Amino acid sequence: MKIRELAEKTALSIHTIRFYEKEGLLDHRHVLREENNYRCYSDEATERLLLIKKLQRVGCSLSELKDILQEHDTHALTDLEIVEWILQKIKxxxxxxxxxxxxxxxxxxxxxxxxxxxxxxxxxxxxxxxxxxx
Amino acid sequence: MKIRELAEKTALSIHTIRFYEKEGLLDHRHVLREENNYRCYSDEATERLLLIKKLQRVGCSLSELKDILQEHDTHALTDLEIVEWILQKIKxxxxxxxxxxxxxxxxxxxxxxxxxxxxxxxxxxxxxxxxxxx
DNA sequence: GTAAACGATAGAGTGAACTCTAACGCAAGC
DNA sequence: GCTTGCGTTAGAGTTCACTCTATCGTTTAC
Structure with missing residues (x-):
């Protein structure tokens, strides 16, 4: 899917989506490039952006989200650490x-x-x- | 009370308190000047700052607060208008x-x-x- | 084939809410 | 009376999260 469609699905602006990518909130699992250099987004991208929007509303900053999502993606965090993060967020x-x-x-x-x-x-x-x- | 004491009571920084005054969130009922030009705050100032902090957390911007508080202070709003504002905030x-x-x-x-x-x-x-x- | 629409980039600009700095005047303790 | 600390100002700087602009290449519809 191209950027416009993703923007509509997530109710984010095209600018914002590119900005999030630049900030490291999306990676190769979410965006790839077509031959014409256009971005091509997976369904996972939609999921991730909606998740980011939700977590933002509980007071997560973009940089915190970047860290936790990246660590989650790379399995740099143990299950225990993730559970602890979730528990803190619940609190x-x-x-x-x-x-x-x-x-x-x-x-x-x-x-x-x-x-x-x-x-x-x-x-x-x-x-x-x-x-x-x- | 002097600015330091107010800062401690409200858990705001001295800078922030002066900034709020400059932005029109405090008036003569909250701040006066002593002969040495030092600001002297009333207890009402504490109340107002704590109120501002609370309302900020429901998503009121400083400029919205400025407007509503000033209009409230000057009775420029009818009771009905204020009630409507409160109802909106409750919603x-x-x-x-x-x-x-x-x-x-x-x-x-x-x-x-x-x-x-x-x-x-x-x-x-x-x-x-x-x-x-x- | 050309105009309109869509996509890309780098980088500048915005607005909100602080936050800090420099340079100065007063005040209180020793 | 001198140092330390508190107070003042104007104005600059910061951070966050966008948002926009200019300029360019690509695609699509007519």
Whole structure:
């Protein structure tokens, strides 16, 4: 598959995909060159880019991803090391969720506070909005 | 309180605090100048900086925070507008939590996959680690 | 066969959020 | 009174993750 198709499949820009390759996030298993020098991507490339997108959202930087994916690819890490990395990520993710819960609590508190100081007719309007939102 | 103390209380750097002020995230209610031109911070400053830190983690940019906080301060926003902003943030936050759940699912799947391919003695070691981590 | 669309490259530019530096003035401890 | 440390400023530099530009070659549709 050519770069445009991959870009559509992963919702990344063409620029970004080339940039990731340059940064070492993709290798020969993901990209090859055709005779005309065009890049040719495997299905694995799609998988990897989607994985990168996901892990980015748990706070992995590109350079961390590069390291862990490369080490994983070259089997430079033992199973134990990989398991430990995963466990750490699970811990981080749970922590992030807790933070979000805290923030949700705060937002709800802010909402109650605002609503309490409103006149009855506005209060009703807002209540329907809150119903809609939840 | 002087800048160093505020930096310690908020776990922000002195540079960052001055940077936030320059960006319009703090005003006269938070900072005043002493005769020697040193900044003098109120307790409200601590509150605001901690609030900024929290909201940043739900994906608010500094410029968005500047806008919403300034409008809030100057009562340029109606109660309804503020409620709508809060509702939007609640929605965003819930969405972020769902994403994290997805990622947690993926990480657990990765973990199971790894553990399945391990030898029994290593498996046991990993199992205790997993117990510890959860 | 030619124009439009697609692909390639090197390298510059962007925006967000810091982070640091140099050069200076005040302050507190000895 | 001198050193050390804290505070000030303007402005430069950094990092991250893109994003875009210019210039070129290739492919495809008409």
């Amino acid at each position: 981080d993710t749970k922590h992030k969720k807790e933070e979000l819960d805290q923030i949700l609590g705060m937002l709800h508190w802010m909402l109650d506070y605002r609503v309490a100081s409103m006149k009855d007719d506005q209060k009703e309007l807002v209540m329907t909005k809150i119903q809609e939102a939840t | 965003d936050t819930k969405h972020k939590k769902e994403e994290l759940d997805q990622i947690l699912g993926m990480l657990h799947w990765m973990l199971d996959y790894r553990v399945a391919s391990m030898k029994d003695d290593q498996k046991e070691l990993v199992m205790t680690k997993i117990q510890e981590a959860t």
